[in-house]
Amino acid sequence: MRISFALLLSSLALIVVVVVVIAQSTDEEWRDYQLEYLDQAMGRASSDTVRQALAASGLEIQQDTLAGFEDTTRIDRCRTCHMAIDDPQFENGQHPLKTHPKMAGHSFSEFGCTVCHAGNGRGLTTYDAHGDDHFWPEPLLAAPYIESSCARCHPEPYLDETPHLRRGRKLFEKYACVGCHTIRGVSRGKLGPDLTDVGTNFKIDYLTESIVDPKANAITSIMPKFVMAQKDVQALTVFLKSRRGRQMFEDPVTLRIKTKEWEQEAARELSETPDAGQMAFDERFCASCHKLGQEDGKLAPDLSFQGLLREKEYIVAHLSDPRRHTYGSNMPTFFMSESEKKAIAIYLTSLTAFDLPAAPKEQYALLCSRCHGEEGAGDGLIAENLLPRPRQFTNAKFFNWLPEDRAWNDIANGVPGTAMPPFKKILSESQVQELFSWVRSEFLKSDRKKWKRPRPKTGANPVAYSPESIKRGHDAFQLRCYGCHGRIGDGNGPNAVDMLPRPRNLMSTAFMGAVTDQRLFESITYGIVGTGMPAWDYLPKTQRWDLVNFVRSLSKTGPAAPSNGK
Amino acid sequence: MTTANLNPERATEAVEGRRTFISWITAGALVLSAGLMGIFNLIFLRPRVTYGPPSKFRVGKPDGYSSGAEVVFPAARVVVRRRGDEFAAISLVCTHLGCVVNPTDSGFDCPCHGSKYDSAGNVVAGPAPKRLSWYRIAQAPNGELEVDKRKEVDSGTYLEVKA
Numbered sequence: 167m168r169i170s171f172a173l174l175l176s177s178l179a180l181i182v183v184v185v186v187v188i189a190q191s192t193d194e195e196w197r198d199y200q201l202e203y204l205d206q207a208m209g210r211a212s213s214d215t216v217r218q219a220l221a222a223s224g225l226e227i228q229q230d231t232l233a234g235f236e237d238t239t240r241i242d243r244c245r246t247c248h249m250a251i252d253d254p255q256f257e258n259g260q261h262p263l264k265t266h267p268k269m270a271g272h273s274f275s276e277f278g279c280t281v282c283h284a285g286n287g288r289g290l291t292t293y294d295a296h297g298d299d300h301f302w303p304e305p306l307l308a309a310p311y312i313e314s315s316c317a318r319c320h321p322e323p324y325l326d327e328t329p330h331l332r333r334g335r336k337l338f339e340k341y342a343c344v345g346c347h348t349i350r351g352v353s354r355g356k357l358g359p360d361l362t363d364v365g366t367n368f369k370i371d372y373l374t375e376s377i378v379d380p381k382a383n384a385i386t387s388i389m390p391k392f393v394m395a396q397k398d399v400q401a402l403t404v405f406l407k408s409r410r411g412r413q414m415f416e417d418p419v420t421l422r423i424k425t426k427e428w429e430q431e432a433a434r435e436l437s438e439t440p441d442a443g444q445m446a447f448d449e450r451f452c453a454s455c456h457k458l459g460q461e462d463g464k465l466a467p468d469l470s471f472q473g474l475l476r477e478k479e480y481i482v483a484h485l486s487d488p489r490r491h492t493y494g495s496n497m498p499t500f501f502m503s504e505s506e507k508k509a510i511a512i513y514l515t516s517l518t519a520f521d522l523p524a525a526p527k528e529q530y531a532l533l534c535s536r537c538h539g540e541e542g543a544g545d546g547l548i549a550e551n552l553l554p555r556p557r558q559f560t561n562a563k564f565f566n567w568l569p570e571d572r573a574w575n576d577i578a579n580g581v582p583g584t585a586m587p588p589f590k591k592i593l594s595e596s597q598v599q600e601l602f603s604w605v606r607s608e609f610l611k612s613d614r615k616k617w618k619r620p621r622p623k624t625g626a627n628p629v630a631y632s633p634e635s636i637k638r639g640h641d642a643f644q645l646r647c648y649g650c651h652g653r654i655g656d657g658n659g660p661n662a663v664d665m666l667p668r669p670r671n672l673m674s675t676a677f678m679g680a681v682t683d684q685r686l687f688e689s690i691t692y693g694i695v696g697t698g699m700p701a702w703d704y705l706p707k708t709q710r711w712d713l714v715n716f717v718r719s720l721s722k723t724g725p726a727a728p729s730n731g732k
Numbered sequence: 733m734t735t736a737n738l739n740p741e742r743a744t745e746a747v748e749g750r751r752t753f754i755s756w757i758t759a760g761a762l763v764l765s766a767g768l769m770g771i772f773n774l775i776f777l778r779p780r781v782t783y784g785p786p787s788k789f790r791v792g793k794p795d796g797y798s799s800g801a802e803v804v805f806p807a808a809r810v811v812v813r814r815r816g817d818e819f820a821a822i823s824l825v826c827t828h829l830g831c832v833v834n835p836t837d838s839g840f841d842c843p844c845h846g847s848k849y850d851s852a853g854n855v856v857a858g859p860a861p862k863r864l865s866w867y868r869i870a871q872a873p874n875g876e877l878e879v880d881k882r883k884e885v886d887s888g889t890y891l892e893v894k895a
Binding site: 170171173174177178180181183184185188207210211212213214215216218219220222223226227229230231239241243250252253254255275 | 751754755757758761762764765768769772780781783784785786789790870871872873874875876878891892893894
């Protein structure tokens with residue numbers, strides 16, 4: 167008896183389930199829209215013939231089959247819900263029953279919808295079709311981002327109807343994006359990722375985020391945070407979204423030929439005059455990062471009086487390969503001929519107009535604060551983009567330890583291999599000393615301590631610079647030093663990320679060339695006060711000298727005495 | 733109830749009646765759900781859309797046709813004919829072996845095996861077994877004409893479009 171009751175109940179439940187399943191799978195969103203459309207269209211129809219046709223039409227999936235856009239056929243079912251897109255009676259209708267704005271030459275049956283609007287053409291619910299699913303690569307493009315789709319078929323110069331795209335293209339050069347990023351046919355930067363395909367691979371939000379905050383998705387990114395208005399970010403995003411690999415008007419063969427030609431194009435030659443240099447400086451938009459006169463990109467050093475700071479050879483070498491010349495620089499190598507580099511160097515060295523204020527406070531504001539910060543905290547406007555980071559004058563431990571003559575020397579002669587330039591053409595010896603003592607009195611709240619036990623003088627390196635010694639130094643380095651200085655000694659060890667001051671990049675030839683063996687040995691033995699470098703005085707003396715030799719081999723400065731930054 | 737539980741052999745007449753009733757309902761419910769599922773599965777067997785060329789397509793505004801014009805749509809294999817204010821769509825697929833027929837002054841000629849049709853699509857000569865299909869033509873809300881190849885109409889059915 168009970169068993170037959172159970173059977174009865176379950177068979178009734180089965181009926182309910184079947185009915186619910188059938189009801190659910192036939193109750194589709196688009197049926198409601200189509201009913202609504204037919205209902206409204208009847209009222210708005212222009213003639214009886216149309217009314218007859220409407221009366222005869224049933225509910226069905228409307229599909230456009232589009233060939234010739236990609237290798238596969240595109241299927242767009244958008245018109246299943248958006249039935250009124252070509253019905254002129256629905257100009258003032260509500261979405262989805264709204265007339266599409268006139269697009270001359272683009273018929274719906276030929277172009278479909280998703281070629282321009284993106285989204286999932288096969289979807290039959292709003293969620294599917296608009297690509298709202300997180301894993302759908304191309305969600306619906308809203309205005310103005312839809313302009314990016316125009317560039318898929320309409321090559322440069324971009325259409326007048328796409329102002330954001332046109333602007334984005336210009337901004338890509340204006341913000342010197344071309345320096346770091348490659349876009350096939352547009353730019354040849356090597357420092358950042360290739361952006362030829364970026365529009366295919368990333369959604370609008372990601373692109374915008376990467377411009378506004380480059381470190382948001384890659385903590386190790388060295389891309390600077392550009393000072394950019396909101397509408398510039400938007401225009402650049404439109405341009406980046408339009409980069410979807412091979413454009414639809416290009417066929418693979420002509421693209422390959424064109425790309426080859428473009429790759430082999432030679433850099434332009436310029437006459438080596440200050441005027442040509444100035445023109446190049448403006449056309450390269452150097453002031454998008456650097457400061458020169460009134461223009462200021464707020465990301466890189468001030469070049470307004472570069473003639474007083476750097477030599478022509480230095481600038482040419484820096485332009486040729488900034489990152490080899492100054493380890494840790496995030497300035498890209500621009501695609502320039504030798505003559506253009508020389509022209510820029512000639513122009514920059516011709517800038518020698520500088521009025522030195524008398525008061526150290528004003529001198530500091532003009533010369534130092536851009537990097538070291540107004541409060542001396544090493545957090546100046548451009549400090550983020552410099553490696554090594556500018557010294558923190560508030561680091562009392564370090565500056566109370568740092569011998570004064572070394573500080574004076576660093577100000578007068580600069581620190582080779584870093585962004586610290588030599589100021590000796592601007593400041594006299596006494597002015598340097600005055601400025602440093604002002605810095606000490608202003609930012610350091612404590613006095614210099616007397617060393618209880620003076621350090622013994624370090625003699626010459628007793629261990630010969632030999633492969634065996636370097637090998638021993640290497641072994642010790644990989645045990646003791648890699649955590650901060652990194653396996654290859656570039657200062658990027660696993661602990662380095664949140665260390666300030668950052669561990670020294672021991673591969674920097676320019677910097678290490680100016681450091682004596684004695685200073686290296688003392689830094690290892692006693693550590694460096696006020697930094698993360700501990701004292702390693704308990705290591706055997708010969709091992710410390712082995713380390714010195716190994717570090718010399720890293721920076722390729724050999725067994726040498728310092729070259730004094732030459 | 734207790735006696736029935738203890739010894740089902742001695743179940744009363746009432747229990748017997750209820751049992752039959754329950755088994756009928758149960759069987760009915762099962763048959764009904766099986767039937768519903770069956771019908772629904774049959775509906776699913778037929779595709780709602782296919783990936784071929786669309787069977788319903790627009791052929792432009794009536795103004796685009798001069799009176800007496802015959803415009804061929806090669807991809808759709810259809811000819812649209814205007815006669816006065818009336819329109820019709822005729823298939824261009826030969827009913828013999830599916831070649832595309834050519835419109836001529838007298839009607840349609842098939843290049844493959846020589847079938848001939850008159851201007852209404854009726855077979856005049858050759859191996860073709862049937863006349864050419866006429867498709868339903870209608871006016872879409874934006875004024876364009878729309879041919880629906882899934883809906884065949886009687887030969888000589890014209891749609892009158894008032895200007």
